[in-house]
Amino acid sequence: MRNISDLIEQHLKQLLQESPNGAVEIQRNELADKFSCVPSQINYVISTRFTLEKGYMVESKRGGGGYIRIQRVELPALKAIQGYISQTIGERIDQNAAEGLIYQLEQAQLITKREANLLKAAVSREAILLKLPLRDEIRARILKSMLVSLLVK
Incomplete structure (x- = not known):
């Protein structure tokens, strides 16, 4: 017999498979009611079985009308992005090179002007x-982490 976590995982994966865009938005409380469990059980399943390492992006919006959005990430694309970032940035990067990379990403419309400004502020000398x-x-580590987060959508 399967446990409740396995059933919730299977249900969510089925929803993702049936979704035309590879994403699903759920209400945590509704799903908890469906499986007769506490909402924290839903959180547990999502945080342990739908991780980036396992090929999923999870986004949550709290409050009234809040949701949890789970999206399947194509791992080859993720690895290609991570590889490019690692190769371009390396173990260290100076401020001019970092700002040049940020500029290129903005010009290619991979990040927005606002995201570019936030990246520049985070990696500045100040x-x-x-x-x-x-x-x-440290700048290289920050930039890599932020870019992976921004570019994996």
């Missing part, structure tokens, strides 16, 4: 008040 070469190493 935000990372450390001595070289540590500053460039």
Whole structure:
């Protein structure tokens, strides 16, 4: 006999498979009612079985009318993006090179103007008040993390 977590996972995967766009939006409380469990059980299943490493992006909106959106991510595309970012940025990157990469991504319309401004602010010398070469190493880590988050939609 399967446990409740397995049943919830199977149900969500079935919904994703039937979805024409590979995404599903659910109401946590409605799903909990359907399976006669507490809403935290839904959170547990989503946080452990629908992770980025397993090929899923999860987005949640809290409050009235809130939802949890689960989307299947094509792993080859994810690996290609991560590979490009890792290769371009490397282990360290100076501010000019970081801003150049951000500019290229914005011009290619892979990120918005607002996202570009946030990235620039996060990797600026003023935000990372450390001595070289540590500053460039931290900048590279921040930039890689933020870009993976932004580019995997």
